[in-house]
Structure formats: structure tokens, C-alpha cells
Amino acid sequence: MRTRRTARVIIAAFAGVLLAGSMAACGNSDTGGDSGGDDKLVLGFSQVGAESGWRTANTTSIKEAAAAAGIELKFDDAQQKQENQIKAIRNFIQQKVDVIAFSPVVESGWDTVLKEAKDAGIPVILTDRAVDSADKTLYKTFLGSDFVKEGRLAGEWLVEQTKGASGPVNIVELQGTTGSAPANDRKEGFAKAIAANPNLKIVASQSGDFKRADGKQVMEQFLKANPDIDVLFAHNDDMGLGALEAITAAGKVPGKDITIITIDAVKDGMQALADGKFNFIAECSPLLGPQLMELAKKVEAGEEVPARIETEETTFTQEQAKAALPSRKY
Ligand code: AHR
Numbered sequence: 001m002r003t004r005r006t007a008r009v010i011i012a013a014f015a016g017v018l019l020a021g022s023m024a025a026c027g028n029s030d031t032g033g034d035s036g037g038d039d040k041l042v043l044g045f046s047q048v049g050a051e052s053g054w055r056t057a058n059t060t061s062i063k064e065a066a067a068a069a070g071i072e073l074k075f076d077d078a079q080q081k082q083e084n085q086i087k088a089i090r091n092f093i094q095q096k097v098d099v100i101a102f103s104p105v106v107e108s109g110w111d112t113v114l115k116e117a118k119d120a121g122i123p124v125i126l127t128d129r130a131v132d133s134a135d136k137t138l139y140k141t142f143l144g145s146d147f148v149k150e151g152r153l154a155g156e157w158l159v160e161q162t163k164g165a166s167g168p169v170n171i172v173e174l175q176g177t178t179g180s181a182p183a184n185d186r187k188e189g190f191a192k193a194i195a196a197n198p199n200l201k202i203v204a205s206q207s208g209d210f211k212r213a214d215g216k217q218v219m220e221q222f223l224k225a226n227p228d229i230d231v232l233f234a235h236n237d238d239m240g241l242g243a244l245e246a247i248t249a250a251g252k253v254p255g256k257d258i259t260i261i262t263i264d265a266v267k268d269g270m271q272a273l274a275d276g277k278f279n280f281i282a283e284c285s286p287l288l289g290p291q292l293m294e295l296a297k298k299v300e301a302g303e304e305v306p307a308r309i310e311t312e313e314t315t316f317t318q319e320q321a322k323a324a325l326p327s328r329k330y
Pocket of ligand 1: 054
């Protein structure tokens with residue numbers, strides 16, 4: 001079956017012949033046309049930024065998979081700013097890319113630009129993070145993790161570990177980027193998992209923006225304000241790794257005096273877990289590149305794709321991290 005892009009190229013070429021004829025008559029010229037001069041699929045991808053080890057691994061996965069699939073990738077780094085992502089998507093529309101994919105920095109505020117892409121006939125794929133648009137026709141599919149489940153798995157592990165604990169268990173939470181799907185969902189999943197245990201109390205919860213430096217700084221504040229912290233739940237490894245420094249500087253032993261639970265399972269996080277400094281990690285896989293390229297080809301060809309495709313993930317204890325580390329790819 002010929003692709004929709006090829007059909008677009010043929011239509012554009014036909015229109016071009018007509019236009020050339022009329023321009024020759026008026027002595028003007030314009031090349032215009034589809035952004036993919038050859039027959040390569042052109043994918044515009046707007047990345048959140050480079051805030052974490054997870055994000056770096058995700059960018060590498062996307063770039064490598066595009067090259068392997070023979071897809072021309074137009075990559076944009078939004079530096080964690082929604083306005084930059086909106087600008088990038090508008091640029092992709094202007095360049096007439098075949099498919100747009102992006103990992104939305106926050107959940108809300110996408111309807112206008114998504115409608116612009118739809119009106120231009122360019123299919124959009126959400127990767128990693130979802131949007132809260134009521135109109136599900138604004139994008140073709142979502143590829144990524146179940147963040148609520150990740151938070152729930154983290155909470156369930158804690159419930160299991162603290163079974164039979166007599167006194168209160170004081171928890172501090174380092175949230176991801178405010179308004180982002182993983183921060184909202186992981187918070188929700190964790191809170192639900194511990195809800196039936198009144199001795200498990202979140203005594204402080206604040207954003208560390210998924211960054212190591214911010215994780216350290218917020219943990220310092222937590223430690224000053226709360227002398228009896230038992231558990232840290234960090235929404236990603238990087239914030240947990242930053243918090244490690246603050247905990248050690250405060251004269252406490254991470255993984256012993258304070259139990260540390262994180263999400264992602266990137267190499268540095270797995271090393272901390274294997275070293276006994278973290279206690280548990282719920283995995284979030286950044287290796288979305290190959291599936292994204294397959295989806296891009298399908299939506300561009302006008303094929304039906306599932307509305308939601310979830311990544312398969314697991315969890316790691318300290319022992320499991322020791323076993324998995326040597327073959328960990330990211
Ligand atoms: O959206 C996925 C999250 O974003 C990862 O857990 C975090 O590390 C990243 O920055």
C-alpha cells in the first residue's frame with residue numbers, strides 16, 4: 001500500500017506542476033512542498049529537556065532508533081518549558097513534517113497547538129507523558145508507562161516492609177515537575193497504596209523538578225524541618241541521588257537511618273540500590289525509541305494503532321539490583 005505521505009507528495013507534486021505553469025506565466029518562483037525531499041519519513045520530536053539520567057537515556061533511544069529505522073528525525077530540546085514545546089510543534093507544522101511526537105512537560109494546555117497539528121493533517125504521538133485533553137482525537141496514541149502503577153508499587157513495598165511497625169512512620173516525598181503526568185500519577189498511586197495504614201504519614205511533600213541538584217536542596221530543607229524522617233519517596237532516581245548527599249551531610253546513613261524508595265532504575269540509581277543506599281526502585285523504562293518509530297510509520301501510513309501502549313516494567317530490591325546491574329544498558 002502506498003503511504004499517505006507518498007499520496008501527499010503526489011498531490012503536492014501535481015499542485016506544483018499547476019503552480020509552476022501559473023508562475024511561469026507571472027514570472028515568479030517557489031519551491032515549497034513536503035519537508036522530506038527524498039521519500040524518508042520525517043518525524044518532528046519535542047523532548048522535555050535533559051533533566052535526568054532517564055531523560056538522557058530516552059533521547060539516546062529515540063535518536064538511535066530513528067537512525068536504525070531510516071527515519072529523518074527533527075529533534076528539539078524544550079529545556080523543561082511548555083512554551084518551547086509549543087513553539088517547536090508549531091515549527092514542525094510549518095515544516096510539514098510527516099509525524100509529530102512529543103513528551104509533554106506538563107499535562108495541561110495543549111489543545112490549541114494539537115488542534116493546529118490536526119488541522120494541518122499531521123498525526124501526533126504522545127510519548128512517555130500524557131496530556132489531559134478531553135478531545136482524544138487530537139492525538140493518535142500514547143506510548144509510555146503507567147505512572148500510577150509505579151507509585152502504587154513503591155507504596156505497596158513500603159506497606160509490606162513496615163507491617164507490624166508500632167510507632168508512626170514519617171515519610172517525605174520529593175515530587176517530580178509540578179503539573180507533569182509522572183508527578184501527579186506517582187503521587188496518587190503512592191498515596192492510595194499507603195492510605196489504609198494510618199501510621200504511614202507523609203509529613204512533607206515538595207517538588208524537586210526531577211533534578212539531582214533540586215532533590216538535594218529540598219531534602220536539606222526536609223531534614224531541617226523534620227528531625228524524625230523514616231522514609232524518603234523520590235519520584236525519580238536523580239532526586240533520590242541528590243537527597244543522598246543531603247542525608248549523608250546531615251550525619252545520617254542513607255538506606256539505614258532513612259529508607260529510600262525511588263522510581264526509574266537508571267544505572268546510577270541501581271548502583272545506589274546495589275550499594276545499600278537505596279532500598280527499593282520501581283522501574284520506568286526510557287527505551288521507547290524502537291516502538292515510537294514503528295508507531296510513526298503506522299500512523300503516517302494511516303493504519304489504526306491502539307489508543308494506549310504501555311511499557312513493560314518491573315521492580316528492584318537491593319539483591320535484584322546487584323544481579324541486574326552488570327547487564328543494565330542505561
Ligand atoms: O516522564 C518520565 C520521568 O521524567 C522520569 O521518571 C524522570 O526521571 C524524568 O525526568
